[in-house]
Amino acid sequence: MIKPYLFLLPCLFFVVLFTYYPFVKIIYLGFTLVNINGDPVEFVWLENYIEVFKDESLVKTLLNTLKYTVITIPGTFVISLVLALLAEKKRPGSKIYQIMFAFPMAVSMSSTVMIFQLLMNPTIGMLNYLTGLNIDWFGSEKYAMVGIAILSTWMGIGVNFLFLLASLRNVPDDLLEAASLEGANYVQQFVKIKFPLITPTVFFLLCTDLIGALMVFGPVMILTQGGPMGATETMIYWMYTEAFDRGKYGYGSAVAVVIFMIVMIFTLLTFIYERRGVHYS
Amino acid sequence: MPAVCILTGLAVIFPVIYCLGVSFMSPDQLSTYPPKLFPNEFYWENYKIVFTSTPILRFMWNSFFIAFVCTVGRLITSSLAAYSFVFFDYKGKHFWFLFILGTMMIPGDMLIITNYITVAKLDLIDTYAGVMVVMLASAVYMFVLRQHFLTIPKEFKDAAFVDGCGHLRFYLSVVLPVSRPILSSIFIASFINLWNTYLWPLMVTNAEEMRTVQVGITMLQFEESMVYGPVMAGVIVILIPSIFVFLVFQKQLVFSITSSGIKG
Numbered sequence A: 001m002i003k004p005y006l007f008l009l010p011c012l013f014f015v016v017l018f019t020y021y022p023f024v025k026i027i028y029l030g031f032t033l034v035n036i037n038g039d040p041v042e043f044v045w046l047e048n049y050i051e052v053f054k055d056e057s058l059v060k061t062l063l064n065t066l067k068y069t070v071i072t073i074p075g076t077f078v079i080s081l082v083l084a085l086l087a088e089k090k091r092p093g094s095k096i097y098q099i100m101f102a103f104p105m106a107v108s109m110s111s112t113v114m115i116f117q118l119l120m121n122p123t124i125g126m127l128n129y130l131t132g133l134n135i136d137w138f139g140s141e142k143y144a145m146v147g148i149a150i151l152s153t154w155m156g157i158g159v160n161f162l163f164l165l166a167s168l169r170n171v172p173d174d175l176l177e178a179a180s181l182e183g184a185n186y187v188q189q190f191v192k193i194k195f196p197l198i199t200p201t202v203f204f205l206l207c208t209d210l211i212g213a214l215m216v217f218g219p220v221m222i223l224t225q226g227g228p229m230g231a232t233e234t235m236i237y238w239m240y241t242e243a244f245d246r247g248k249y250g251y252g253s254a255v256a257v258v259i260f261m262i263v264m265i266f267t268l269l270t271f272i273y274e275r276r277g278v279h280y281s
Numbered sequence B: 001m002p003a004v005c006i007l008t009g010l011a012v013i014f015p016v017i018y019c020l021g022v023s024f025m026s027p028d029q030l031s032t033y034p035p036k037l038f039p040n041e042f043y044w045e046n047y048k049i050v051f052t053s054t055p056i057l058r059f060m061w062n063s064f065f066i067a068f069v070c071t072v073g074r075l076i077t078s079s080l081a082a083y084s085f086v087f088f089d090y091k092g093k094h095f096w097f098l099f100i101l102g103t104m105m106i107p108g109d110m111l112i113i114t115n116y117i118t119v120a121k122l123d124l125i126d127t128y129a130g131v132m133v134v135m136l137a138s139a140v141y142m143f144v145l146r147q148h149f150l151t152i153p154k155e156f157k158d159a160a161f162v163d164g165c166g167h168l169r170f171y172l173s174v175v176l177p178v179s180r181p182i183l184s185s186i187f188i189a190s191f192i193n194l195w196n197t198y199l200w201p202l203m204v205t206n207a208e209e210m211r212t213v214q215v216g217i218t219m220l221q222f223e224e225s226m227v228y229g230p231v232m233a234g235v236i237v238i239l240i241p242s243i244f245v246f247l248v249f250q251k252q253l254v255f256s257i258t259s260s261g262i263k264g
Helices: A003-029 A047-054 A056-087 A094-106 A109-119 A126-131 A144-169 A173-181 A186-214 A218-224 A235-245 A249-277 B002-023 B045-053 B056-087 B093-105 B108-121 B128-135 B139-149 B154-162 B167-178 B180-195 B199-204 B213-222 B228-248 B250-258
Strands: A032-034 A040-043
Touching: A003 A032, A003 A249, A003 B056, A003 B093, A003 B108, A003 B128, A003 B167, A032 A249, A047 A249, A056 A094, A056 A144, A056 A186, A056 A235, A056 B002, A094 A144, A094 B002, A094 B228, A109 A126, A109 A144, A109 A218, A109 B002, A109 B213, A109 B228, A144 A186, A144 A218, A144 B250, A173 A186, A186 A249, A218 A235, A218 B199, A235 A249, A235 B108, A249 B108, B002 B228, B045 B056, B045 B228, B056 B093, B056 B128, B056 B139, B056 B167, B056 B180, B056 B213, B056 B228, B093 B139, B108 B128, B108 B199, B128 B199, B139 B180, B154 B167, B167 B180, B180 B228, B180 B250, B199 B213, B213 B228, B228 B250
Parallel strands: none
Antiparallel strands: A032 A040
16 A cells, blocks of 8 residues: 555655755765765765864864853743743733743744844943943953853743743642642742643753754854854854855764764753653653 | 733843834934933834835745745645554554654754755755755654644544545545644744744855845845844834734644643
């Protein structure tokens, strides 16, 4: 019977051609030298990979990316959780602030970047004005990555909030009622009941946000192009410059594969959290 | 308590409100210190500049066309594949299901080098097809639809087949209509997602008239020096469609999130 396969074919066609085939190819290209047309011209075994591990950009971009990640991930999570707790109880009018809390998800990365470029302008920007700081955000080596992390944190609030809100509202009311009858206060209810029950969602968000953070590229491309002095050069941005600015497709492919392995390692680490901390009911 | 929530909400949407305010500010109002939040009057020049000296309408058409066609494409490929996994019984079923899901483990950004080479060799740079071709299948949406199709009662299928209905007829006249809520949720989520994509259209288009709205808006910054007023006006213009969809279709968006199957 070929009918089931006919139904399957369209999806399979695109999935193979634009995900699996490029995936296999990029691993292969990492072992070669590639010309401008994208054709491999010489098989160089592990030369590219050895060069990647000797390249100082590897550690530098990894550290930049981690600096970004440790701000964005906890930042987005904590803010979204607080917002979800604020909006948890359905009240008349709660729809309004629910929509406001989820709003960042309607704003594209490009739009966010253009707005925050103005907000974080050193002289006329609102951020410096409201906080009294005097930081040249995207122009300083120290703070540029922090600036990008701040705008990314804002971007992530909408979706994380919605997921956490949905999972908080899924917590059975009778559990919470029983706990408050036994004298448990809000904090105790949260720590002992609510949070354990939302850990599957927390894990899901942590995992997907982490992968997204490690592969950050857009804001860097638009705002800083890896500068100033390489302070915002993230891993994927490095891959991009090697392949498309320097035309070293083979080397860029090796970089891509190494980045992939690093991201995989971090993803596996989150699965340790899943083992230890996630409660499935 | 609700007051706290409303104030917090305003803080969250502050960047967009500020953007709206700046879009109506004249250049001198913009360069005042301390920076103003709201303009003294509505300065429409910025919007005039955006519409007359940038190809923003063309950008918007490009984005719309690509987002629409790809979303329809994804719905077709995903629903057909989901149908295959739910309403047929065959040996490779489980394997192919996991095979497609496996793509979720591969971050798309990693593949831009090889996908770019593929598209370049097919001579599809600077074409709609070149942009669209990598976004016509989605493992996530296929998974969501499959979960959904599993909830369709078996009796529907049995009854339809007893009446002489074939698989294609059943798919078209029963499965799809019955799944309208989830299909429209996915349509909306996917449309917004594709309207917002940046990296791939950036890579695959060079000609200005082929650029999408997200790429185009970042390139407005290279006209003269940084002119914030028109840039913010441009941002508002490209935000209007997605904000409109976000506000009007709130229910469907939330539905598409909660039916992704992430429980707990």
